[in-house]
Amino acid sequence: MSYDFPDHLGHFGPYGGQFVAETLMEPLRELADAYFRLKDDPAFLAEFDRDLADYVGRPSPLYHAERLTKSWGGAEVWLKREDLNHTGAHKVNNTVGQALLAKHLGKTRIIAETGAGQHGVASATIAARLGLKCVVYMGAEDVERQSPNVYRMKLLGAEVRPVHSGTKTLKDAMNEALRDWVTNVDDTFYVIGTVAGPHPYPLLVRDFQSVIGREVIAQSQTKFGVLPDALVACVGGGSNAIGLFHPFIGHPQVAMYGVEAGGKGVETSEHAAPLSAGRPGVLHGNRTYIMADDNGQILGTHSISAGLDYPGVGPEHSWLKDSGRVQYVAANDDEALASFHELTRMEGIIPALESAHALAYAKKLAPQLGAGKRMVVNLSGRGDKDIFTIARMEGITLS
Amino acid sequence: MSRIEKTFADLKAAGRKALIPYITAGDPHPDHTVALMHALVRGGADIIELGVPFSDPMADGPTIQLACERALQHGTGLWQILDMVAEFRRTDADTPVVLMGYLNPIEMLGVEAFAVRAEQSGVDGVLIVDLTVEEADGYLPVLRRYGLDSIFLLAPTSPEARVAAVARQASGYLYYVSLKGVTGAATLDIASVARQLDMIRRHTALPLAVGFGIRDAASAKAVGQVADGVIVGSALVAEIERGQDRAESLPGVLQEKLANLREALDSLPPTHANGIQANISVSPKA
Numbered sequence: 250m251s252y253d254f255p256d257h258l259g260h261f262g263p264y265g266g267q268f269v270a271e272t273l274m275e276p277l278r279e280l281a282d283a284y285f286r287l288k289d290d291p292a293f294l295a296e297f298d299r300d301l302a303d304y305v306g307r308p309s310p311l312y313h314a315e316r317l318t319k320s321w322g323g324a325e326v327w328l329k330r331e332d333l334n335h336t337g338a339h340k341v342n343n344t345v346g347q348a349l350l351a352k353h354l355g356k357t358r359i360i361a362e363t364g365a366g367q368h369g370v371a372s373a374t375i376a377a378r379l380g381l382k383c384v385v386y387m388g389a390e391d392v393e394r395q396s397p398n399v400y401r402m403k404l405l406g407a408e409v410r411p412v413h414s415g416t417k418t419l420k421d422a423m424n425e426a427l428r429d430w431v432t433n434v435d436d437t438f439y440v441i442g443t444v445a446g447p448h449p450y451p452l453l454v455r456d457f458q459s460v461i462g463r464e465v466i467a468q469s470q471t472k473f474g475v476l477p478d479a480l481v482a483c484v485g486g487g488s489n490a491i492g493l494f495h496p497f498i499g500h501p502q503v504a505m506y507g508v509e510a511g512g513k514g515v516e517t518s519e520h521a522a523p524l525s526a527g528r529p530g531v532l533h534g535n536r537t538y539i540m541a542d543d544n545g546q547i548l549g550t551h552s553i554s555a556g557l558d559y560p561g562v563g564p565e566h567s568w569l570k571d572s573g574r575v576q577y578v579a580a581n582d583d584e585a586l587a588s589f590h591e592l593t594r595m596e597g598i599i600p601a602l603e604s605a606h607a608l609a610y611a612k613k614l615a616p617q618l619g620a621g622k623r624m625v626v627n628l629s630g631r632g633d634k635d636i637f638t639i640a641r642m643e644g645i646t647l648s
Numbered sequence: 649m650s651r652i653e654k655t656f657a658d659l660k661a662a663g664r665k666a667l668i669p670y671i672t673a674g675d676p677h678p679d680h681t682v683a684l685m686h687a688l689v690r691g692g693a694d695i696i697e698l699g700v701p702f703s704d705p706m707a708d709g710p711t712i713q714l715a716c717e718r719a720l721q722h723g724t725g726l727w728q729i730l731d732m733v734a735e736f737r738r739t740d741a742d743t744p745v746v747l748m749g750y751l752n753p754i755e756m757l758g759v760e761a762f763a764v765r766a767e768q769s770g771v772d773g774v775l776i777v778d779l780t781v782e783e784a785d786g787y788l789p790v791l792r793r794y795g796l797d798s799i800f801l802l803a804p805t806s807p808e809a810r811v812a813a814v815a816r817q818a819s820g821y822l823y824y825v826s827l828k829g830v831t832g833a834a835t836l837d838i839a840s841v842a843r844q845l846d847m848i849r850r851h852t853a854l855p856l857a858v859g860f861g862i863r864d865a866a867s868a869k870a871v872g873q874v875a876d877g878v879i880v881g882s883a884l885v886a887e888i889e890r891g892q893d894r895a896e897s898l899p900g901v902l903q904e905k906l907a908n909l910r911e912a913l914d915s916l917p918p919t920h921a922n923g924i925q926a927n928i929s930v931s932p933k934a
Binding site: 269541 | 709713717777778783804828
């Protein structure tokens with residue numbers, strides 16, 4: 250199948266585009282121009298690949314989880330170990346790429362929004378390495394529930410600004426980062442952490458993250474000689490999922506499943522699953538599935554995982570949903586929590602709560618696919634940042 | 649001739665500048681909005697920009713964010729706001745009303761359904777902050793069909809080619825954002841505003857109104873010397889915030905505040921040509 254989205258204005262079918270205040274249109278054009286100039290430039294790509302190899306530690310392994318496979322009873326379970334990347338998640342693939350763009354554009358200051366803190370840490374890390382000033386916006390509620398990452402960012406020299414407006418979570422952090430950018434466009438590069446936002450962000454973040462899927466294609470050839478039968482990834486904004494899925498879009502024999510945060514259940518009002526239970530609308534610079542009420546106001550979301558607690562999703566996912574190429578499902582808080590413990594005890598890998606959502610659905614999928622099939626689950630991040638949350642839920646106080 | 653066109657034509661004939669206040673509909677409570685609109689007219693408003701509250705106002709500073717939150721606490725929705733305009737129109741047939749907000753609330757209702765009701769209610773124009781000309785094809789013909797002017801923003805970062813493209817799509821007036829930043833920001837560079845307005849005028853005959861960063865008589869007067877209209881938002885919304893517990897006094901407070909700005913603008917020597925340029929150096933108080 251031919252797939253050449255987005256168009257030159259960033260549209261994936263009816264989704265995507267550029268819905269921002271006028272002040273940002275010129276900076277977005279500059280960014281798009283720079284990206285289109287560099288994206289096929291051998292020197293730029295070599296620099297990116299070198300950073301991914303020597304700084305991030307790529308390629309990340311494709312690991313056969315044998316005990317999990319046996320326990321689930323069905324398809325072979327392979328884990329794409331993005332948790333082993335420097336800084337502990339897939340987020341760094343994108344920040345390495347965007348930092349190179351910032352350097353080419355001569356920007357001296359980077360800003361970022363963060364939910365779980367993984368993207369904030371990845372941004373602070375790359376800023377430290379390049380000697381750039383870094384400000385990270387984080388919802389006040391997330392600052393509370395992800396305090397280890399807040400401290401990590403501070404150690405790295407970043408300034409973390411808690412955001413007290415709205416629901417005090419990721420969406421509000423993104424509003425605040427956009428306000429900062431509009432005020433400081435001359436020297437500031439906005440490092441968006443996911444495949445959402447105005448064009449060209451969904452495109453360039455996807456391209457930087459697609460290293461995940463490209464590696465899986467090569468690794469599956471080596472390890473089992475064919476492509477996997479199914480891919481499973483969690484979807485908040487959707488960058489780890491797009492990174493895994495995108496190189497497989499043209500391989501129709503590979504089924505793909507995006508797992509949203511079902512919170513207390515998609516049938517309740519407390520979830521973060523716009524693709525499963527939302528509707529198309531416009532938020533943060535793009536048209537996409539969002540969670541909004543009949544008056545168009547954005548709804549509060551709920552998820553045990555701060556990184557998935559977002560009322561929108563990257564526009565390309567909206568297109569992939571409508572086109573039927575990817576199936577979008579949801580896993581609830583308690584299912585994710587059970588999978589968090591299961592992987593930890595069964596394979597000795599502590600997953601991020603975000604990634605645990607993908608595992609929760611994979612567990613259901615394994616027997617359906619059946620023995621002899623293979624599925625790749627994107628283990629998008631490690632769970633060190635979540636152990637305080639888990640301990641608190643279990644009534645344990647860590648000093 | 650639309651109500652907005654007529655307003656600017658009359659002002660031009662009189663050598664005066666447009667005073668355009670902004671308030672958020674439903675702030676501090678939906679019951680007060682119509683009274684506040686009438687108070688603005690008594691204080692000297694030529695056009696009213698009525699904000700449609702949104703949960704995620706990404707181009708607005710803290711003052712208007714809080715106004716949105718106050719309005720949304722009372723469930724202020726777009727249909728209700730159109731009813732407010734209709735009520736305002738019952739006793740004011742002349743003052744143009746422009747709805748200003750973000751796209752998603754309109755998108756949820758459907759642009760056609762919105763435009764039908766907006767026209768019936770007596771709305772004159774629409775300014776959708778996050779609707780760029782690149783994305784506007786599906787909206788502008790519909791708004792035009794129902795006689796609604798499409799007001800667009802221009803910014804200090806807008807290059808000349810973009811200015812031309814935006815000016816071609818706009819009607820009513822153009823809203824020049826005086827600074828890089830969000831609403832309610834503190835500093836304003838009149839000389840650079842004047843230069844940008846000169847450039848914009850080479851591409852359009854539409855009136856140019858300037859907003860962001862205008863908060864008192866001095867800044868209003870400075871901007872009035874170079875623009876066709878002066879937009880004041882956060883400074884008024886801050887008065888509403890301060891007086892929200894004494895809502896019955898708010899009409900008087902807003903009227904007085906606006907009258908003060910009106911007086912400053914009217915103290916300018918009458919201009920009969922667009923844009924008398926002077927070498928002005930004013931640094932408005934923060």
